Amino acid sequence: MKLSFSRLVQAAALASSALGAILPTRGTEELVDRASGDKYVFAHFMVGIVASYTQDDWTADMQLAQSIGIDGFALNIGKDSYNDQQLGYAYAAASATGFKVFISFDFSYWTTGDTSTIAQYINTYGAMDGQFIYNNEVFVSTFVGDGFNWGDVASQSKPLFACPNWQPGSFGGDNGVSCGFSWGAWPNQNNQPIDQNMTTTLDQEYITNLGSNPYMMPVSPWFFTHYGPSSYNKNWIFYSDWLWNTRWDQVLQLAPQFVEIVTWNDFGESHYIGPLHPDNPSVYAGGDTGAVQWVTGMTHDAWRDVAAPYIKAYKAGASSPTTEELVYYYRPSPKDAACSDSVAQPTGYEFDDDLVFVTALTTSPATVVITSGSNAAVSIDVPAGINTVSAPMGLGQQVFALQRNGSPVMQGTSSQQISSTCTVNNFNAYVGKVTA
Numbered sequence: 001m002k003l004s005f006s007r008l009v010q011a012a013a014l015a016s017s018a019l020g021a022i023l024p025t026r027g028t029e030e031l032v033d034r035a036s037g038d039k040y041v042f043a044h045f046m047v048g049i050v051a052s053y054t055q056d057d058w059t060a061d062m063q064l065a066q067s068i069g070i071d072g073f074a075l076n077i078g079k080d081s082y083n084d085q086q087l088g089y090a091y092a093a094a095s096a097t098g099f100k101v102f103i104s105f106d107f108s109y110w111t112t113g114d115t116s117t118i119a120q121y122i123n124t125y126g127a128m129d130g131q132f133i134y135n136n137e138v139f140v141s142t143f144v145g146d147g148f149n150w151g152d153v154a155s156q157s158k159p160l161f162a163c164p165n166w167q168p169g170s171f172g173g174d175n176g177v178s179c180g181f182s183w184g185a186w187p188n189q190n191n192q193p194i195d196q197n198m199t200t201t202l203d204q205e206y207i208t209n210l211g212s213n214p215y216m217m218p219v220s221p222w223f224f225t226h227y228g229p230s231s232y233n234k235n236w237i238f239y240s241d242w243l244w245n246t247r248w249d250q251v252l253q254l255a256p257q258f259v260e261i262v263t264w265n266d267f268g269e270s271h272y273i274g275p276l277h278p279d280n281p282s283v284y285a286g287g288d289t290g291a292v293q294w295v296t297g298m299t300h301d302a303w304r305d306v307a308a309p310y311i312k313a314y315k316a317g318a319s320s321p322t323t324e325e326l327v328y329y330y331r332p333s334p335k336d337a338a339c340s341d342s343v344a345q346p347t348g349y350e351f352d353d354d355l356v357f358v359t360a361l362t363t364s365p366a367t368v369v370i371t372s373g374s375n376a377a378v379s380i381d382v383p384a385g386i387n388t389v390s391a392p393m394g395l396g397q398q399v400f401a402l403q404r405n406g407s408p409v410m411q412g413t414s415s416q417q418i419s420s421t422c423t424v425n426n427f428n429a430y431v432g433k434v435t436a
């Protein structure tokens with residue numbers, strides 16, 4: 001089972017206001033104001049790919065999520081035979097770790113005829129300790145499912161707080177909905193890649209249409225999927241070069257009631273921030289022909305370190321990171337490398353630049369030094385805060401350093417080299433970090 005983004009027509013709008021990626025240019029005062037009221041951050045979790053999870057696996061993921069300030073998982077379910085077993089583990093693990101979960105019904109599988117089954121899920125799991133309760137109601141969400149009548153569910157269930165992922169125009173009317181969630185986390189137009197950075201135009205449309213109801217804003221670091229014509233035939237990349245840093249700045253600007261990170265573990269679309277499970281590659285979905293091709297070894301863990309100070313800022317108004325770190329990311333090959341892959345380069349690949357990126361978390365001004373392959377070292381000054389910089393990609397070793405007044409503060413060499421010899425047109429990102 002996998003998330004079918006291709007079924008969507010989420011028109012991300014186009015106003016091109018490239019946002020600066022500098023956190024401290026906004027006043028702390030303003031952030032504090034906007035952070036009033038309880039705010040929650042969730043991560044979208046694909047239950048469909050963890051048929052073999054144990055409760056300990058759930059606990060480990062929840063503890064990692066908790067350590068950066070994530071409050072809960074949105075548990076995406078289709079109609080898999082192991083739903084109950086895995087939901088049971090998830091709710092038990094949540095209860096034991098003080099984490100929260102809620103169900104996100106995937107309406108690629110559920111239909112408007114499923115009202116009473118959905119009500120049963122809400123009654124069963126909504127009564128459990130791990131359930132996220134909001135407004136004294138059982139929080140529930142979806143992937144698509146526009147027009148489903150949540151009021152009909154509520155008439156057969158515990159009181160619920162429905163926050164479905166509908167198109168912005170679907171809200172309003174008497175449908176039992178309390179909140180809205182968008183899936184528009186990537187620059188696109190009618191689900192086609194575009195050569196633009198992410199904007200908040202679609203978010204603003206949701207906020208306007210929701211009126212006084214809360215908005216759950218999607219935040220994602222990347223999107224690359226590479227299933228060939230003999231498989232799902234889903235092969236594209238949404239321009240993600242600057243996305244993670246930019247999008248979190250947009251979260252601080254809009255200060256929505258809820259944030260949902262998309263995703264924790266959707267490996268097939270390369271937007272995971274959870275750990276790889278090298279001992280359990282079946283979670284990569286699709287075995288030899290599937291995501292294992294573009295996910296193996298491509299850790300995204302350090303992206304969680306970028307989210308952590310942003311989550312703090314979103315919730316409490318803190319405006320700067322308190323520890324310094326360089327989080328670097330890049331594709332493993334230049335975009336025109338002639339990889340020996342029967343699946344072509346992804347649609348939208350031409351918009352990517354052959355750059356290596358560093359998101360610097362700094363407590364005072366400093367200089368980032370990038371030495372990419374045999375290219376000459378590139379030095380870029382950054383102010384205090386969270387800032388993403390880049391340098392042209394060179395083949396071979398990738399070395400990253402932070403300096404202050406010409407003296408090294410930290411330096412490290414990535415364990416992932418960049419190579420033009422490749423067997424997969426892999427546009428996933430390798431993410432690593434340098435700490436002091």
Ligand SMILES: *[C@@H]1O[C@H](CO)[C@@H](O)[C@H](O)[C@H]1NC(C)=O
Binds near residue numbers: 196242
């Ligand atoms: C996205 O933003 C970055 C940082 O401001 C900028 O360097 C880059 O050119 C922008 N990309 C596009 C496609 O506008």
